[in-house]
Amino acid sequence: MMSTELFDRGMANRRAVLGDAHVDRSIASATEFSQELIEHVTKYCWGDIWDRPGLARRDRSIANLAMLTALNRGHELKVHVRGAINNGVTPDEIKEVLLQTAIYCGVPAAMESFRLAGEVIEQMAKE
Amino acid sequence: MMSTELFDRGMANRRAVLGDAHVDRSIASATEFSQELIEHVTKYCWGDIWDRPGLARRDRSIANLAMLTALNRGHELKVHVRGAINNGVTPDEIKEVLLQTAIYCGVPAAMESFRLAGEVIEQMAKE
Amino acid sequence: MMSTELFDRGMANRRAVLGDAHVDRSIASATEFSQELIEHVTKYCWGDIWDRPGLARRDRSIANLAMLTALNRGHELKVHVRGAINNGVTPDEIKEVLLQTAIYCGVPAAMESFRLAGEVIEQMAKE
Amino acid sequence: MMSTELFDRGMANRRAVLGDAHVDRSIASATEFSQELIEHVTKYCWGDIWDRPGLARRDRSIANLAMLTALNRGHELKVHVRGAINNGVTPDEIKEVLLQTAIYCGVPAAMESFRLAGEVIEQMAKE
Amino acid sequence: MMSTELFDRGMANRRAVLGDAHVDRSIASATEFSQELIEHVTKYCWGDIWDRPGLARRDRSIANLAMLTALNRGHELKVHVRGAINNGVTPDEIKEVLLQTAIYCGVPAAMESFRLAGEVIEQMAKE
Amino acid sequence: MMSTELFDRGMANRRAVLGDAHVDRSIASATEFSQELIEHVTKYCWGDIWDRPGLARRDRSIANLAMLTALNRGHELKVHVRGAINNGVTPDEIKEVLLQTAIYCGVPAAMESFRLAGEVIEQMAKE
Numbered sequence: 001m002m003s004t005e006l007f008d009r010g011m012a013n014r015r016a017v018l019g020d021a022h023v024d025r026s027i028a029s030a031t032e033f034s035q036e037l038i039e040h041v042t043k044y045c046w047g048d049i050w051d052r053p054g055l056a057r058r059d060r061s062i063a064n065l066a067m068l069t070a071l072n073r074g075h076e077l078k079v080h081v082r083g084a085i086n087n088g089v090t091p092d093e094i095k096e097v098l099l100q101t102a103i104y105c106g107v108p109a110a111m112e113s114f115r116l117a118g119e120v121i122e123q124m125a126k127e
Numbered sequence: 128m129m130s131t132e133l134f135d136r137g138m139a140n141r142r143a144v145l146g147d148a149h150v151d152r153s154i155a156s157a158t159e160f161s162q163e164l165i166e167h168v169t170k171y172c173w174g175d176i177w178d179r180p181g182l183a184r185r186d187r188s189i190a191n192l193a194m195l196t197a198l199n200r201g202h203e204l205k206v207h208v209r210g211a212i213n214n215g216v217t218p219d220e221i222k223e224v225l226l227q228t229a230i231y232c233g234v235p236a237a238m239e240s241f242r243l244a245g246e247v248i249e250q251m252a253k254e
Numbered sequence: 255m256m257s258t259e260l261f262d263r264g265m266a267n268r269r270a271v272l273g274d275a276h277v278d279r280s281i282a283s284a285t286e287f288s289q290e291l292i293e294h295v296t297k298y299c300w301g302d303i304w305d306r307p308g309l310a311r312r313d314r315s316i317a318n319l320a321m322l323t324a325l326n327r328g329h330e331l332k333v334h335v336r337g338a339i340n341n342g343v344t345p346d347e348i349k350e351v352l353l354q355t356a357i358y359c360g361v362p363a364a365m366e367s368f369r370l371a372g373e374v375i376e377q378m379a380k381e
Numbered sequence: 382m383m384s385t386e387l388f389d390r391g392m393a394n395r396r397a398v399l400g401d402a403h404v405d406r407s408i409a410s411a412t413e414f415s416q417e418l419i420e421h422v423t424k425y426c427w428g429d430i431w432d433r434p435g436l437a438r439r440d441r442s443i444a445n446l447a448m449l450t451a452l453n454r455g456h457e458l459k460v461h462v463r464g465a466i467n468n469g470v471t472p473d474e475i476k477e478v479l480l481q482t483a484i485y486c487g488v489p490a491a492m493e494s495f496r497l498a499g500e501v502i503e504q505m506a507k508e
Numbered sequence: 509m510m511s512t513e514l515f516d517r518g519m520a521n522r523r524a525v526l527g528d529a530h531v532d533r534s535i536a537s538a539t540e541f542s543q544e545l546i547e548h549v550t551k552y553c554w555g556d557i558w559d560r561p562g563l564a565r566r567d568r569s570i571a572n573l574a575m576l577t578a579l580n581r582g583h584e585l586k587v588h589v590r591g592a593i594n595n596g597v598t599p600d601e602i603k604e605v606l607l608q609t610a611i612y613c614g615v616p617a618a619m620e621s622f623r624l625a626g627e628v629i630e631q632m633a634k635e
Numbered sequence: 636m637m638s639t640e641l642f643d644r645g646m647a648n649r650r651a652v653l654g655d656a657h658v659d660r661s662i663a664s665a666t667e668f669s670q671e672l673i674e675h676v677t678k679y680c681w682g683d684i685w686d687r688p689g690l691a692r693r694d695r696s697i698a699n700l701a702m703l704t705a706l707n708r709g710h711e712l713k714v715h716v717r718g719a720i721n722n723g724v725t726p727d728e729i730k731e732v733l734l735q736t737a738i739y740c741g742v743p744a745a746m747e748s749f750r751l752a753g754e755v756i757e758q759m760a761k762e
Contacts, residue, residue, distance in 0.1 A: 031499055031503075033472065033476060033495065033498070033499045033502060034495045034496075034499060036476065036480060037476075037479070037480060037483065037491060037492065037495050040480060040483060040683070041483070041488050041492070044230070044679045044683075045230045045488055048675070048679075049226055049227055049229075049230050052223060052226070054219055054220065054222070054223040055220050055223035055224065055227075059186070059189050059220070059223075059224075060223075060227055062186050062189050062190050062193075063189050063190065063192070063193035063224050063227055063228075064193070064227070064231065065190070066189075066190035066191070066193040066194040066197075067193040067194060067196070067197045067227075067228065067231045067232060068231065068489060069194070070193075070194045070197035070198050071197050071231070071232065071453075071487065071489060071490070072325075072326055072327070072453055073453070073489035073490070073493065075489070075492075075493060076231075076488075076489035076492065076493075091287065092181055093181065093182050093186070095181070095287060095290065095291075096179060096181040096182035096186075096187075097182065097186075097190050098291070099176055099179070099290060099291060099294060100176055100182075100187060100190055100191075100194075101190075101194065102176075102291065102294060102295070103171070103172045103176050103614065103615055104191065104194045104195065104198070104203075104614045104615060104616060105194060105198065105614045106325065106611065106612045106613045106614040106617075107295050107299055107330075107611055107612060108322060108325060108327035108329070108330035108612060109325075109327065109614075110291060111291065111295070111329070111330065112327065112329060112330075114287065114288045114291050115288075117287070118285055118287045118288060121287060122285075158626055158630075160599065160603060160622065160625070160626045160629060161622045161623075161626060163603065163607060164603075164606070164607060164610065164618060164619065164622050167302070167607060167610060168610070168615050168619070171298045171302075172615055175294070175298075195616060198580075198614065198616060198617070199580055199706075199707055199708070200580070200616035200617070200620065202616070202619075202620060203615075203616035203619065203620075218668065222668060222671065222672075225672070226671060226672060226675060229672065229675060229676070230487065230488055231487045231488060231489060232487045233484065233485045233486045233487040233490075233706065234484055234485060234676050234680055234711075235485060235703060235706060235708035235710070235711035236487075236706070236708065237672060238672065238676070238710075238711065239708065239710060239711075241668065241669045241672050242669075244668070245666055245668045245669060248668060249666075298611070299611045303607055303608055303610075303611050306604060306607070308600055308601065308603070308604040309601050309604035309605065309608075313567070313570050313601070313604075313605075314604075314608060316567050316570050316571050316574075317570050317571065317573070317574035317605050317608055317609075318574070318608075318612065319571070320570075320571035320572070320574040320575040320578075321574040321575060321577070321578045321609065321612045321613060322612065323575070324574075324575045324578035324579050325578050325612070325613065326452075326453055326454070330612075345414065346562055347562065347563050347567070349414060349417065349418075349562070350560060350562040350563035350567075350568075351563065351567075351571050352418070353417060353418060353421060353557055353560070354557055354563075354568060354571055354572075354575075355571075355575065356418065356421060356422070356557075357552070357553045357557050357741065357742055358572065358575045358576065358579070358584075358741045358742060358743060359575060359579065359741045360452065360738065360739045360740045360741040360744075361422050361426055361457075361738055361739060362449060362452060362454035362456070362457035362739060363452075363454065363741075364418060365418065365422070365456075365457065366454065366456060366457075368414065368415045368418050369415075371414070372412055372414045372415060375414060376412075384514075421556070425552045425556075425738070426738045429548070429552075430734055430735055430737075430738050433731060433734070435727055435728065435730070435731040436728050436731035436732065436735075440694070440697050440728070440731075440732075441731075441735055443694050443697050443698050443701075444697050444698065444700070444701035444732050444735055444736075445701070445735075445739065446698070447697075447698035447699070447701040447702040447705075448701040448702060448704070448705045448736065448739045448740060449739065450702070451701075451702045451705035451706050452705050452739070452740065457739075473689055474689065474690050474694070476689070477687060477689040477690035477694075477695075478690065478694075478698050480684055480687070481684055481690075481695060481698055481699075481702075482698075482702065483684075484679070484680045484684050485699065485702045485703065485706070485711075486702060486706065539753055539757075541726065541730060541749065541752070541753045541756060542749045542750075542753060544730065544734060545730075545733070545734060545737065545745060545746065545749050548734060548737060549737070549742050549746070553742055576743060579707075579741065579743060579744075580707055581707075581743035581744065581747065583743070583746070583747060584742075584743035584746065584747075
């Protein structure tokens, strides 16, 4: 596959998971400094890994909620709570994944993710 | 629920996920020093969180593979590769989850988990 | 012990360590989404571990200041600076624990915890 | 070397790398609580390690950008983006180091560092 | 204080906490490559921080057991389990600190530290 | 660029940095399970990021030594100590980078990396 095809496919997957409104805001706030990172992520993350048919998008979202809590990356966690709901993970299932992080990542990690996920779920209910 | 019921339920879940052989080996190697930790984990992790009906065991296993890679806890990762297969995650799906950790946790994390998961999958194929 | 007893004991310990004002604020800001996490933490963290007589509350607070710095969990660190003072750790002893984190967790971790702990100590001096 | 010489040498190195304006602001915001940490860091970090002739300051800055991204310490990362530019690392080279963190630390770590570094570079362009 | 005094004081504290046998083994296995790190650690960690009178050695050991579990540094954890016992922390108190890490750092972190601490305690009982 | 070109370029870069002997051993030990990870890493890490002309290979190696110490990934650290020396970082400069990790990542991280790097340097001296 050509590099530009990979980018186009990545952009399509990113829009399907995160929604047009989110991706448009993200594109509008991009800078010259961050341009190449965005291309890298669109191609290799969204165009390659998220494009693979071997695991359902819903399962990929569950893995991401767990990983991003463990990694202490709250900004990306919020992005992927939105993605998880778009991929069919219910708020109750998000709650279950985060309760499980309390056991494996510790209570402070889970408390932070509950706070952030709760904000996104409340915001999406208003949209 | 009484504390002893929680322990019994936890032991049943732990055996269902990890298999009798693994749990029997683990019980045989327990020491007086680690006894209370094992009770704590059996009750609150296996008897409470893993007992909740709100998320399928298969989904909990996917979350664990992702979290344990992010947390750099190889010993527990191997335990939960076994659990994932017992819960119906296929080796190909484990591969997909771990490929996704390369993006979110970084390549060194993914490489270590591939090494460890490969060992467990090979071992289970012989059993 | 019944599950409700564990919760009640946990709530009592949590109030004793963190103070009624903090716990009342925390309860007031709880949401339906976070309700089960709070029950989980109140029972297993505050009702079980913090209830154990084998280690003084003051010692548990010292361990928490060190752990939360290492884990990069600033929100919980601030909660447990308050708890540490309520448990008899002096501001000078908190300073010593955090100086020690500079050696073991690195200078950036220690600097962040000094900033956050300083805010809590200043706030408590005004109350 | 006497302890006071170490401090003086550290202060000189810190000013050379981070700039007088930054160090003056930092000194002005110091509190009694944080005083000993600052002395510790000035002596052992700036007076000893940064004073060693065996590695160019530019190379030390590259190592710091990479480490602080991996450690998830955004506040210090911003300080050391400023230091990196003062030490001769160009914005394009900073971009390259951070693209490399996407591979080794994962995409969420890189995205956060791009955001923070972009802010510092834009701010310095205005000064 | 002169740099050599700091080193001598650090060596005395290190021997007092970790024991002559451990320190002698460590010195014997030092290489030219690691020589300067050992001097750095002996001066700034053992000669400065561990020398400060503001916190009891027993308290410093409790902080270290918690931190090293959170940091996933098993080799140093084992060294500081030995130090903790030499500083008057009982095996039962070590158990309590590690049970508390299960809550704050997560169960996999606690399980690893229990394994390692159990080995040291058993070894010291034989000496 | 086509995907196969990216792979070929990645393999060439990987061989240039890590040496043919290392890469041949790595290829020989690959399994069906790990095959796609290796392709992913060869293309995106070695074929793309390491291929970028904007930062010298020597600088990329310095960043990696720092990052891999912070990330606690000893296996990859050893691989990249070899790469660093092949890219012109001297053992004395590696020592300086690792001394700097003692300040920013903490002493236990630095001690582990000194141990591992020392082994690789000694091994390469014999080859």
